[in-house]
Amino acid sequence: MEEYNVTNRNKVKRVAKRASYDKESVYRVLDDSFLCHVSFVVEGQPFIIPTIYGRKGNTLFLHGATTSRMIKTLQEGVDMSLGVTHLDGIVLARSAFHHSANYRSVVVFGKALLVEEEQKEEALYVISEQVLQGRWDEVRKPNARELKATTILAVDIEEASVKIRQGGPIDDKEDYELNIWAGVVPLAINALSPISDDFNQEMKVSDSVRNYLKNHFV
Known part of the structure; x- marks a missing residue:
């Protein structure tokens, strides 16, 4: 099983037993969504921007207007991170302290590279297929003006981690005697x-x- 190197950037410290670093697990969580949040810093000010993505191999594709602050900043090769989260359930315990949530989350680290003009349409196809498979073949393809107005970035995943919580609540031993309903509301x-x-x-x-x-x- 191929894994990402564990470094100070991607090492999960809180409840580390729920974490993994293998690429298959990372890809599985990424492939179950198309919405991510991209984090970066401009002149000391942190930003986090929601956007859609597409994955091909170990590369994620992002797109946006050529005037977008996120796009303009990331194409300079700055460090960035990208997060994807699936909320799978509300975990209701017998005590307020032990309430939790079931989730699958990925955090990716890397740098973005500008996709060349001749590769733009292929990258847009990958993003389109991530959102709705088969739609690309049903619609008009981007024309030259639309491609010129769109910037595509490729983010090779340098490091990543997956964190997953599953199952029911974990209460203190004495609280199991309380007459309080506990369980999971799936989402x-x-x-x-x-x-x-x-x-x-x-x-x-x-x-x-x-x-x-x-x-x-x-």
Whole structure:
């Protein structure tokens, strides 16, 4: 099993038994989402920006307007971190102190490199597929003007860690005698019924959306 090196940056110190550093676990958590939060510093001021991403191998792709502060800063090669979290449940204990949450989280460290013009469309395809598989093949592709207005960054994952909590509450031994309900309220992100826009009310929902709903519809 291939793992990232454990350093002062990515070492999990709080409840370290829940942490792992193997690439397969990192990729699994990343692949279950498309929304991340990117952290960086500009002139001593820290920022954290939500954005979407796509993964190919050990590389994450980010995109944005050429005028974006995040994009302009990251392409200078500054140190950055990126976080992804899945909230899987509220853990309700018998004591207020032992309430918790079930989650899967990844923190990534690296530097961003500018994606060259001839590779932009491929990178955008990766991001599109991360959000909704098959959609790219259904839509008009970006034209030259749109590609010029968009900057793509590639972040090779230098270091990363995964932290996962699963299971029920862990109470103090004496608290198990209390007449208080304890357990887990599971949480998940689910899709609702698609809403067609005003210009194609009579059109059938596209294949990519129907395939997405098979796994995400409540």
